[in-house]
Amino acid sequence: MPTENPLISVIVPIFNAEPYLEQCLLSIENQTYPNIEIICLNDGSTDNSLSIMRRHEERDSRIKIVDKENQGYGATCNRGLEEACGYYISIVEPDDWIEPDMYLSMVACASVFNETIDIVKTPYWRIWLPDTPDQHKLNCSYRNRVHPPSQPFTIGDAAHLLAHHPSIWSAIYRKGFLDENSIHFRPFPGAGWADNPFLVETLCQAKAIAYFDEPFYCYREETPEKSKSFALNNTLLPLERWNDMMDVLEQLDVTDERVLRAHYSRGFTYLSGIIEEVDLTHAHVRDAATAMFKRMDQQIVLSDPEISPGCKRMFCDLRKLPAPKIDRIGYLRGLFGQGIYNLKNTGVRNTFFATKNFLVKRKARTGRK
Incomplete structure (x- = not known):
């Protein structure tokens, strides 16, 4: 177990974040949990980001600046992991901000257990239409949905977390856990x-x-x-990363159907977002989708009530399988439940917007024109 007030190393990978960096750094400095070190990594910014960091460094001794050549998000976070001295690691992206009690609440959460906690995970606020007159906060898509039978838990008991936005920054990680398992970031170019x-x-x-x-x-x-x-200029990137994640699951010999189901769901989400803009008549998209589907277990996909009938038909078409039997009632029941959840979680206005968008793009998201 850590000491009563374990040090948290906050890694901030920064590239040309001038418009937002002041808000970000202030939100970290103003945490009600004071035992933190703030590692600001300047990834070759060409704007005034470095000057902002230096100004904050002058007034807060907890800030450490690493000024380096541009290498991209992954390599920059890895440098932060090398520099970190804390018991826990946190990552804050420079165009976001955190509320004052984040670290105090996370450390308090970990402290109630007798076991050594590897990860403390939380939901996050979606800042919808940021920096516009219509900006507002929305709950993320897994708040009030994660209900493991006991705590602490392993991911099979809350696999839902693997189906949504990665949101790796709404968590703290025990540094010893990362080191013991040689976990680091892939050094992809850019954000990647x-x-x-x-x-x-x-x-x-x-x-x-x-x-x-x-x-x-x-x-x-x-x-x-x-x-x-992004979809037009980085069309296949989401599927490349899905394959990277599938590689990890195979290397770890993960066979838990709950985990695989969640990862398959992410694959359908990523593909649907692509073909809204670049459809399956484009050979490179069709080939990449087919390759992804061949890595999925047919029985798990076709038995999943949350995968739409249209997506199941697309799956079978690209894999040249017989037309699937469709449980429309089960799927419609799931859609109704999703609608009720959205109303409670994000309100009437956003539910209406999300429903309208779903209906307008429904055919495109399943490979049909």
């Missing part, structure tokens, strides 16, 4: 979605996860326009 493999490597190897269903991390979501631009 390096959080995807890290999510699986951590959650699937942790022997003791504690979940506290209270959001503290404020995540600036991409606008719909930026998401569309």
